[in-house]
Amino acid sequence: MKSKIFAQECFVRFSKNGKSAFGIYRKGLIGILDKSPFCNDSAVIGEIALSDVKLLAPAEPSKVVAIGLNYASHIGELHPEITGIPSPKLFIKPSTAIIGPNDKIIYPDMTHHVDYEAELGVVIGKKTKNITVQEAKDSVLGYCCLNDVTARDLQKSDGQWTRAKSFDTFCPIGPAIARNIDPFDLEIKCFVNGKLRQSGNSSLMIKNVYELISFISNIMTLLPGDIIATGTPKGVGEIKPRDEVTIKIDKIGELTNYVVGSR
Numbered sequence: 712m713k714s715k716i717f718a719q720e721c722f723v724r725f726s727k728n729g730k731s732a733f734g735i736y737r738k739g740l741i742g743i744l745d746k747s748p749f750c751n752d753s754a755v756i757g758e759i760a761l762s763d764v765k766l767l768a769p770a771e772p773s774k775v776v777a778i779g780l781n782y783a784s785h786i787g788e789l790h791p792e793i794t795g796i797p798s799p800k801l802f803i804k805p806s807t808a809i810i811g812p813n814d815k816i817i818y819p820d821m822t823h824h825v826d827y828e829a830e831l832g833v834v835i836g837k838k839t840k841n842i843t844v845q846e847a848k849d850s851v852l853g854y855c856c857l858n859d860v861t862a863r864d865l866q867k868s869d870g871q872w873t874r875a876k877s878f879d880t881f882c883p884i885g886p887a888i889a890r891n892i893d894p895f896d897l898e899i900k901c902f903v904n905g906k907l908r909q910s911g912n913s914s915l916m917i918k919n920v921y922e923l924i925s926f927i928s929n930i931m932t933l934l935p936g937d938i939i940a941t942g943t944p945k946g947v948g949e950i951k952p953r954d955e956v957t958i959k960i961d962k963i964g965e966l967t968n969y970v971v972g973s974r
């Protein structure tokens with residue numbers, strides 16, 4: 712399952728002959744942008760076939776703000792001791808963890824248990840601070856697939872999550888930023904070596920996309936290109952070196968990455 716774009720209208724980032732650029736993708740062709748889509752005045756200056764380029768991570772966030780425990784079904788499988796509806800648990804994945812479609816996830820020597828987590832990624836389009844739920848839609852540039860790769864043994868032994876979630880390559884995003892899609896009813900799936908391992912729907916989030924954007928914006932300023940990882944449904948599981956892992960979301964695409972050992 713090589714990474715694949717389903718979105719009708721989306722932004723991509725790509726490289727060709729050592730140079731990278733943003734583009735608008737439609738029907739096999741990329742309209743090359745002179746600036747990033749986070750600038751209001753970016754313009755199309757040329758065209759190139761998708762098959763002639765390497766797709767890169769479609770955004771370069773200053774931070775990825777991730778939500779833990781945003782699906783009741785996932786809380787049930789990992790934290791059966793939690794009763795009632797918890798407030799969102801926030802953590803940050805560093806920008807250095809980002810990789811793009813078809814890139815390698817490097818399995819660190821420090822861990823003996825790495826899990827995939829299929830999630831809907833929200834890409835922020837403009838500087839966002841102290842906004843209401845009603846205003847949140849205006850802050851969204853679009854949506855991508857995201858894999859919140861996690862060293863589960865270190866998450867448990869450390870008690871807090873920074874080390875477990877922050878290794879280089881532990882945040883694949885892509886394959887594109889889908890525009891103008893409804894974030895409230897999207898099938899979110901994970902496949903390992905082509906076999907379905909996780910399946911959920913964004914309608915089952917405890918806090919929906921707009922509630923999350925408002926909540927986070929009242930804590931920290933979200934900048935253009937920042938990404939919110941909206942939490943994983945139930946069905947998380949292990950990946951090992953030589954595995955192929957694919958996050959598939961309706962109307963966005965398939966994000967495939969390959970797990971390799973560190974040496």
Ligand code: MG
Nearest residue numbers: 828859942943
């Ligand atoms: Mg997660």
